[in-house]
Amino acid sequence: MQRVAIGFGLASVAGVLLGVIVGQSRWAMRGLDPLFQILRTVPPLAWLPISLAAFRDSYPSAIFVIFITSIWPIIINTAVGVRNIPQDYRNVAAVLRLNQFEFFWKIMIPSAAPYIFTGLRIGVGLSWLAIVAAEMLTGGVGIGFFIWDAWNSSRLSDIFVALAYIGVTGFVLDRIVAAIGSIATRGAQAS
Amino acid sequence: MSYLRIDHVDKIFASGARTTKVLEAVDLAVEKGQFVTIIGHSGCGKSTLLNIVAGLVSASAGGVVLENRQVDTPGPDRAVVFQNHSLLPWLSVYDNVRLGVDKVFAGKKSRAERHDWTMRNLELVQMTHAKDKRPSEISGGMKQRVGIARALAMEPKVLLLDEPFGALDALTRAHLQDRVMELHRTLGNTVMMITHDVDEAVLLSDRIVMMTNGPRATIGETLDVALPRPRDRVALSADPLYLECRRRVLQFLYERHHYVEAA
Ligand SMILES: Nc1ncnc2c1ncn2[C@@H]1O[C@H](COP(=O)(O)OP(=O)(O)OP(=O)(O)O)[C@@H](O)[C@H]1O
Numbered sequence: 001m002q003r004v005a006i007g008f009g010l011a012s013v014a015g016v017l018l019g020v021i022v023g024q025s026r027w028a029m030r031g032l033d034p035l036f037q038i039l040r041t042v043p044p045l046a047w048l049p050i051s052l053a054a055f056r057d058s059y060p061s062a063i064f065v066i067f068i069t070s071i072w073p074i075i076i077n078t079a080v081g082v083r084n085i086p087q088d089y090r091n092v093a094a095v096l097r098l099n100q101f102e103f104f105w106k107i108m109i110p111s112a113a114p115y116i117f118t119g120l121r122i123g124v125g126l127s128w129l130a131i132v133a134a135e136m137l138t139g140g141v142g143i144g145f146f147i148w149d150a151w152n153s154s155r156l157s158d159i160f161v162a163l164a165y166i167g168v169t170g171f172v173l174d175r176i177v178a179a180i181g182s183i184a185t186r187g188a189q190a191s
Numbered sequence: 192m193s194y195l196r197i198d199h200v201d202k203i204f205a206s207g208a209r210t211t212k213v214l215e216a217v218d219l220a221v222e223k224g225q226f227v228t229i230i231g232h233s234g235c236g237k238s239t240l241l242n243i244v245a246g247l248v249s250a251s252a253g254g255v256v257l258e259n260r261q262v263d264t265p266g267p268d269r270a271v272v273f274q275n276h277s278l279l280p281w282l283s284v285y286d287n288v289r290l291g292v293d294k295v296f297a298g299k300k301s302r303a304e305r306h307d308w309t310m311r312n313l314e315l316v317q318m319t320h321a322k323d324k325r326p327s328e329i330s331g332g333m334k335q336r337v338g339i340a341r342a343l344a345m346e347p348k349v350l351l352l353d354e355p356f357g358a359l360d361a362l363t364r365a366h367l368q369d370r371v372m373e374l375h376r377t378l379g380n381t382v383m384m385i386t387h388d389v390d391e392a393v394l395l396s397d398r399i400v401m402m403t404n405g406p407r408a409t410i411g412e413t414l415d416v417a418l419p420r421p422r423d424r425v426a427l428s429a430d431p432l433y434l435e436c437r438r439r440v441l442q443f444l445y446e447r448h449h450y451v452e453a454a
């Protein structure tokens with residue numbers, strides 16, 4: 001759970017920043033978009049060996065897997081949100097002579113917020129998927145390991161309990177992000 | 192030397208290999224405190240011209256001079272009221288105005304003064320009662336009033352209005368025209384406004400600028416409206432000078448430069 005929080009938190013920050021950069025420039029969009037689309041389809045577990053090789057420890061590897069799985073939808077959605085900032089808002093910013101920093105906080109983030117939260121919601125779901133799967137492989141701790149362990153010792157009923165637990169937790173995570181999103185973007189939809 | 196000068200402005204839009212010359216040799220001098228309206232058929236390039244003055248669009252040739260200085264980037268000295276209000280939907284009415292005030296008067300006014308100035312401008316358009324509402328919670332006419340307050344609060348040298356009342360019903364429109372006339376009388380701003388409406392042009396302006404049809408649109412004729420202020424719409428409706436001005440504009444628009452559907 002803590003690993004999901006760290007991995008997902010890092011992915012959110014990095015994803016939003018990268019998304020902003022990509023969304024801002026047509027050139028970056030054209031060059032990097034295919035790369036993102038390819039990397040996005042790599043299954044979470046395929047990253048695990050690389051990550052284990054790099055970190056030589058299951059704890060940071062798990063964080064990395066979560067990070068790398070959940071970052072793509074965040075980048076892509078943020079970039080789309082930034083590209084869709086209405087020209088009107090850009091004009092308002094231009095007349096006010098807002099600098100880059102002010103434009104980022106006062107126009108870009110609020111305007112792209114609905115898109116960003118869509119990305120975050122997809123991202124949190126993916127990171128929950130990733131952690132459960134990763135734990136099954138790395139072993140030692142966590143609900144994924146618990147399921148694997150139960151399977152090996154034929155405790156089938158425990159597996160069902162664990163599945164229910166995973167489902168409910170995933171659902172709750174999704175709802176939390178959605179709720180934060182609807183508070184943060186309250187009124188952000190153009191009327 | 193006039194206050195605001197549009198000097199031989201051309202504008203060419205290029206899309207791929209095709210180029211269109213939208214504006215050609217537009218020349219206009221506006222005196223300080225004058226209320227000028229630009230009228231012309233749809234698509235002739237009125238918004239393009241206004242955006243060039245605002246600095247949002249750059250001229251292909253020629254330039255704009257304000258108080259003896261060339262202007263080619265946007266700035267709060269030429270505040271714009273956009274056709275579709277363009278308030279930021281995530282900010283309250285108050286914060287929309289305050290955003291501009293904070294930016295323009297940073298370092299010049301204290302926090303308390305900036306608050307007072309924001310409130311004063313909301314009072315000018317009678318919107319203090321809704322200051323905490325979001326733009327989505329107020330009517331179209333109210334949004335335009337907030338847009339006007341936001342622009343006025345920047346203390347612009349020139350106030351630019353792009354069909355500010357285009358989307359409003361006739362009654363709201365008349366009410367806002369009266370407000371704008373009153374504001375112009377008390378504050379003495381230099382105003383440049385785009386409109387489609389002949390009555391609105393004659394009622395509000397000191398000078399009406401009539402544009403020919405595009406492409407290669409330019410100023411066909413200008414008309415000085417020497418009606419005394421304050422003006423009253425009901426009394427004017429039978430005034431011979433008012434009717435004469437109105438006739439001249441109508442004649443320009445519908446006899447000499449009648450609207451031709453673009454092929
Ligand atoms: N960014 C652009 N690229 C290419 N052509 C453009 C662009 N902006 C405007 N035009 C063209 O320039 C012409 C003038 O447009 P403009 O918006 O200035 O007209 P307008 O007089 O304001 O019309 P309306 O009264 O309908 O608002 C139009 O034919 C339009 O198609």
Ligand SMILES: [Mg+2]
Nearest residue numbers: 237238239353
């Ligand atoms: Mg227009």
